[in-house]
Amino acid sequence: MVVDTELTDDEVDRIFRALADSTRRDIVRRTLVQETSVSTLAGAYDMSFAAVSKHVAVLERAGLVTKHASGRERLVRGNPESIRRAQRLLDAYEQIWRERISRLDALLESDSTTD
Amino acid sequence: MVVDTELTDDEVDRIFRALADSTRRDIVRRTLVQETSVSTLAGAYDMSFAAVSKHVAVLERAGLVTKHASGRERLVRGNPESIRRAQRLLDAYEQIWRERISRLDALLESDSTTD
DNA sequence: AGTATCTACAACCATTTGGTTATACGTTAC
């Protein structure tokens, strides 16, 4: 029973888009280590709270972090499963390349054995 | 003698940004399988040659494809090394998470052995 | 030589992005 892991193009777009910003990558890093409130995160960067809050929202829409309320705070937690999903996407590209190499190898093989 | 594999934030931005578009991901897929001219690629999508040419340029700036001239054509080839570079980036995030888990495990261990 | 093909690039346009400040609302502390 394999859990469905297929992603729509839009979901993949959101994941890579979310990772294409160094502030957001840093938020992912920090919140993988330890869950952190939005305001604590905001204190770490030279930009407004609203800007950081938006970055967190982008990550949340991509599934890279989750948020849960704790009193008035919103604790942000990195989602390792979504990182693995992104890894699998890249693995698929590597696999495509490897298959090409296999085909080229097979071709050379069959050439050398042509009678 | 390890080849320097460090990437600047901007380079990482470009890699993930380039992957955040399904047309570009498809170009990477196709050109990993076989090198392909820009005009052949353009024929595969419902958009102008100029638009596809721009997508290729985005991928090239990110290092995900290389281009070389062959007569009047420009052949585009997927760059497996840059894919691996991106994989390593994601691996680093997974590693961070694993380290957290290790620390939590170690903490539980030390708790249970407190005297 | 002349024409068709492949490409690059400029100019333009609408939309998205990444930032800002200001406002409003729920929660905590006093």
Next chain:
DNA sequence: GTAACGTATAACCAAATGGTTGTAGATACT
């Protein structure tokens, strides 16, 4: 109750993105 804190969201802005058409340069074909 009121002040302070944490957050979300709206309105706004400049820059980047993803598309277009048009022009022009190389290369190939006949």
